[in-house]
Amino acid sequence: MASESKYLLELNDIEAGYGRAALVLRGLTVQVPPATVVCLVGPNGAGKSTVLKVASGMLAPRSGSIVVDGVDVTGTNSQHMLKHGLAHVLQGHSVFREMTVAENVLLGAFTIKDQKAIDERVAFVQNLFPIVGERWKQLAGLLSGGQQKQVEFARSLMVSPKVVLLDEPSMGLDPKTTAKVFEQVARMRDAGTAVLLVEQNARRALETADIGCVLDLGRVHISGPAPELLADPALGDLYLGGRPADSAHVGGSTAEPATKGR
Numbered sequence: 001m002a003s004e005s006k007y008l009l010e011l012n013d014i015e016a017g018y019g020r021a022a023l024v025l026r027g028l029t030v031q032v033p034p035a036t037v038v039c040l041v042g043p044n045g046a047g048k049s050t051v052l053k054v055a056s057g058m059l060a061p062r063s064g065s066i067v068v069d070g071v072d073v074t075g076t077n078s079q080h081m082l083k084h085g086l087a088h089v090l091q092g093h094s095v096f097r098e099m100t101v102a103e104n105v106l107l108g109a110f111t112i113k114d115q116k117a118i119d120e121r122v123a124f125v126q127n128l129f130p131i132v133g134e135r136w137k138q139l140a141g142l143l144s145g146g147q148q149k150q151v152e153f154a155r156s157l158m159v160s161p162k163v164v165l166l167d168e169p170s171m172g173l174d175p176k177t178t179a180k181v182f183e184q185v186a187r188m189r190d191a192g193t194a195v196l197l198v199e200q201n202a203r204r205a206l207e208t209a210d211i212g213c214v215l216d217l218g219r220v221h222i223s224g225p226a227p228e229l230l231a232d233p234a235l236g237d238l239y240l241g242g243r244p245a246d247s248a249h250v251g252g253s254t255a256e257p258a259t260k261g262r
């Protein structure tokens, strides 16, 4: 039975790592409210992708808990996580190029038995991502990188997930296409899905996100509203590749983010 929770996804005090190597996550806590994009940023190797692997059941945590909409799903596998409403869009490109857009999207519905429910979901994703409907019968390999990403998003939304985990959605895309992909991420959020996003292009991702979490040394070092993080000059220099000239005025010189350390 689900308990009342104001978060759709909670990762509580997670410790996780690979084999006998040192822990990658060391007491990490991240909470994702409904219809919110939470973005994880941090240096290479900070453990951002590892957070998504733990959240989706691909990597079991050594300790801590994973709660989806009030249900503790710690220790269950990816398929079980999916059943509880958690979908994972992997890093890189995962469309099957020799299959049609329709076949790619419908793969996401393989657990749904009711044809009417599938039809309703197809209508929903085609409305959310018009290109998916327009190219429905074409081979996915004929679509551009950004369009293929939308096919991946549509596939992940077929099961009406409560939370979507997005690993580097802009990987391999040019800036203009990246901007479009982030528009689609915002549309998913506006349609009610909670999104936990990992992105190399931290500045661009924070422009779309509602909440940013900066990972360092295996835990959330700083978190707060994304606009505040973007405006923090120290953070810009450390984690966002310096400040763009036009943002220097946004937060003032001593802007304090909402939360520091744990």
Ligand SMILES: Nc1ncnc2c1ncn2[C@@H]1O[C@H](COP(=O)(O)OP(=O)(O)OP(=O)(O)O)[C@@H](O)[C@H]1O
Residues within 6 Å of the ligand: 018, 021, 024, 042, 043, 044, 045, 046, 047, 048, 049, 050, 051, 200
């Ligand atoms: N499959 C694996 N086996 C062993 N170690 C791994 C594995 N995947 C990641 N690691 C290690 O875990 C640490 C965190 O990696 P992770 O990919 O989560 O970082 P990241 O923040 O996503 O990095 P990047 O920004 O470079 O993608 C790194 O030290 C990495 O070498």
